[in-house]
Amino acid sequence: MQPIFETNRLLVCPRTLMDTGACMAMDGDPEVTRFVTGPWSNPVAHRAFIEQRTRGPYPPGQGYWTVRHRGDAGSFIGWVLLIPADTIGPEVEIGWRLRRSAWGRGFATEAARLLIVHAFTTLNLPEVIAEIDPDNAGSLRVAEKLGLRPSGVVQRHGRPALRCTLMAREYETMQHCAHGAGAARETG
Numbered sequence: 048m049q050p051i052f053e054t055n056r057l058l059v060c061p062r063t064l065m066d067t068g069a070c071m072a073m074d075g076d077p078e079v080t081r082f083v084t085g086p087w088s089n090p091v092a093h094r095a096f097i098e099q100r101t102r103g104p105y106p107p108g109q110g111y112w113t114v115r116h117r118g119d120a121g122s123f124i125g126w127v128l129l130i131p132a133d134t135i136g137p138e139v140e141i142g143w144r145l146r147r148s149a150w151g152r153g154f155a156t157e158a159a160r161l162l163i164v165h166a167f168t169t170l171n172l173p174e175v176i177a178e179i180d181p182d183n184a185g186s187l188r189v190a191e192k193l194g195l196r197p198s199g200v201v202q203r204h205g206r207p208a209l210r211c212t213l214m215a216r217e218y219e220t221m222q223h224c225a226h227g228a229g230a231a232r233e234t235g
């Protein structure tokens with residue numbers, strides 16, 4: 048089962064078929080899908096793709112989450128995902144896509160960080176990956192802020208993608224350092 052997450056700004060809850068229209072509208076912006084291959088120009092195939100991706104099935108605790116403004120349950124900022132890579136695996140992929148009007152406010156990083164914590168502390172995954180177009184600087188920066196590091200180049204749908212990886216032991220080290228730095232600030 049997929050949990051619901053909250054931050055001070057965001058409500059991040061399992062995506063449902065009710066979100067299909069908002070997802071389609073978001074994908075209708077060519078800037079949003081600039082670096083992502085998909086059936087964006089065919090409404091029938093596009094709807095079927097989103098519905099199939101929403102339904103899964105996925106392993107327990109994995110799937111798509113819709114990102115909303117906290118306190119506005121009807122809002123739609125975009126989505127984040129944690130699913131088997133390209134739905135097949137065996138790696139587990141993390142991903143993000145937001146409406147253009149929401150870019151540049153830290154929302155993608157804030158929402159995806161919840162999934163990183165979930166991946167390593169609840170699901171006990173050994174690693175998470177992201178596959179990102181090398182020209183998609185914004186997405187690469189989100190991955191970097193989350194601690195993912197480039198680990199190779201793969202071909203995805205006829206395009207090169209930079210694979211970025213965060214391993215569980217690297218996540219633990221990050222947590223350790225963050226808490227250590229906090230403790231140092233408190234005592235220093």
Ligand SMILES: CC(C)(COP(=O)(O)OP(=O)(O)OC[C@H]1O[C@@H](n2cnc3c(N)ncnc32)[C@H](O)[C@@H]1OP(=O)(O)O)[C@@H](O)C(=O)NCCC(=O)NCCS
Nearest residue numbers: 079143144145150151152153154155156179184185186188
């Ligand atoms: C990628 C995306 C999710 C980022 O969302 P966001 O909420 O703006 O991301 P954040 O604000 O958390 O972080 C973005 C970071 O990238 C930086 N950035 C954004 N565009 C950039 C660019 N063109 N060049 C360099 N850095 C860029 C921002 O400055 C920010 O870094 P900072 O916090 O150090 O300033 C959003 O742009 C999007 O939905 N893009 C279309 C879908 C997509 O490409 N998804 C990823 C597929 S792999």
